[in-house]
Amino acid sequence: MPRAPQPDPTITTRVLRLRIKDKHAPWLREMAFHVNQVWNYCNELGFKVWLRERRFMSGFDFAAYTRGATKEGLPLHSQTVQAVAEEFATRRRQFRKVKLRWRVSKGAKRSLGWIPFKSSAIQYRNGQVFLAGKPLGLWDSYGLSNYRLGSGSISEDARGRWYLNVTVKVQKQPGPATAAIGKAVALDLNLRSAATSDAVLLEFEQHYRILEEKIARAQRAKKPKLVRALCAKAANRRKDQHHKHSTALVRNYDAIFVGNVNSLALAKTRMAKSVLDAGWGMFRTMLRYKCDDAGVWLEEVNEAYSTQTCSCCQSRTGPKGVAGLGIREWPCEVCGAYHHRDINAAINILAAGRGRLAGGIHALSA
Template sequence: MFNLTYEFKLKPTKNQVAIFEEWLEQCRKVYNYALCERKDWFKSRSCQINACSLRSEYIIPADTKRPTYASQCRGLTVARANIPALKAVQVHVLQQTLKRLEKAFVSMWENGHGFPRFKKVGAMRSFVFPQLGKSPIQGNAVKLPKIGLVKFNQSRPIPEGATIKQARVVKRASGWYVMLTLQWDLDVPQPAPHGEAIGIDVGISHFVAVSNGRLFPNPKPFRKLESKLKLLQKRVAKKRLGSNNRKKAQAKVSRLHERIANIRKNYHWELAHNLCDWAGMIFAESLNLKALAKGMLGKHCLDAGWGQFLQILEQCCFKRGVFFLKTDARKTSQICPNCLTETGKKLLSQRIHSCDHCGYTTDRDVAAAQVVCIRGLAAVGHTVKMLSEGKFTGIPATEESSLL
């Protein structure tokens, strides 16, 4: 199976917007109730039976089983029969909300994520239709179960032969969007190693350094708009809680956050396509992004969005038939790519790589990208020395490339 997600902006009527808002609120309540049920069960078993705190722990019978997705779906069926507001929402939408909570607990157990949190008013911003009827796309409108036809701006054509498996309605500061998941009954093979190879090294001073000597600047969208964001947040803090003026001020903050995210994502896509134009193999570092985000440069790391960029680069490589691989990131900036000896650079302020052993000199980030390229080639079975064969060629490392 091969899946793609297409995103379009909806043009709902006022009645449809009211339905969307109501459904989001009901999904939030179902999510919070199910989370409370699970949390109470865990708390009732968090201490010894002879030392249980009656003030902060709930007494639940010992034979009560742990709440699961299946048991909570059965409870949802009973609740929908007694609560009209829940019955007005399509049942599969509420079940997907429970599945979302189940995934949050699985991520906590398997990936070390935190305990799921309750969602306050307005925090739930999407709901999913896991099944759509036949021919859900009718002209420039999508037919959603229990809602009907909702117009949308079809910015690009939907490919023929694809089956629309599900639809996710998303609320953003700029409006409502629908994300259609398209599925084809075919298997697309992963691109094989071929063609020219490049390695990349992500950073803060330069967003990406390429092994051929090119440097791409860091757009820093958050840093450039931080003062404006700070001003808008101050205006929100001065407004009375619950007032319409406060809601309007919060909407401006949300739109600015969305603008920052769009600038960053657009730059990532443009850069990914630019890199795919140059090579048949792209190698990148496998970074511990969680640890980097918690360091003293965490604000700059999060502003750069390396995790999103590497995901986009991998998607772009798959789409364009370019081989992509992540390599070991240890000591990439400490090793000389020419003689493979450790140089022992200790300060981040030391931005020039100069090897005392062989005399090779270049930008520090470019040298790290060349080491990444060598490691990637070794991982796919190539053991050639790139510099000795003149593979690392390009413009001087001090010149920055442009995406224009």
């Protein structure tokens, strides 16, 4: 048998997100309604097959039941129907559930619009994308004519705005060899800042907290549109802040080490609102793909005891326990060095990261 072609290591995949003009919203909502029907059909069919045969259906299995639906009047591209079935099978396997939630098209708890597609179902020409033969105007800030469009989706946000999310292939920058890594930095993530090993504090403003009082007033006044607009403003501010910090780090350093703080676990505690407002997961995701594009090393390092260990003599003399969380600066009882709690932790993370690379780990754990 002929060998399957190997992926080109110099090519990477990026997702471009472009806003679609609002005049197409009615048609897109109609298409999203039919997508929901396909999803719910797969949900019900998959549950019945599991009850009868105790097996889970794959995307290939669903194809036999959805084949020919577009010829019977379903106004969707056949590739979109396949993409919905495959996505359902993937999510059911991911969440390990026999049955997933229904996608609701109307009402207070309606699902946000979502229309997946494959590369053969979308085309770009003359400043427009064509989906199922329908031209869609958009604000082309990337120059889509320079890319070969792959699969993706069209999605709706909470304010009813629609976006094209499409994958493209781009040239990947070669990363430096482990021995050639020059300027490196480590980050200790906190709720209000990210301390670097270069003694710089990157401020993380609490954008939701800033607008929380206005959001509460709008909720009491029963103004859902204003609530969604204020929440979107906080999210956009947070995203802009993370983009600026992550871009500056990638441009100025050859290697970046980040503590492996478990944001998902902390989001289940009483600190959930502050943890989600800090957006640690979003920030690390941005660092991950930007480092991958720019050829910068990115390593997540175990940050256990990094705040308690003196970065000068390695003695564990720092503040401990819940009572010590409020202590931001402390002197080492052994060597006498005076430390800023977060900067000291970042320096320890940097040392641990360099030690891992020196130990022969040539693949990034991102």
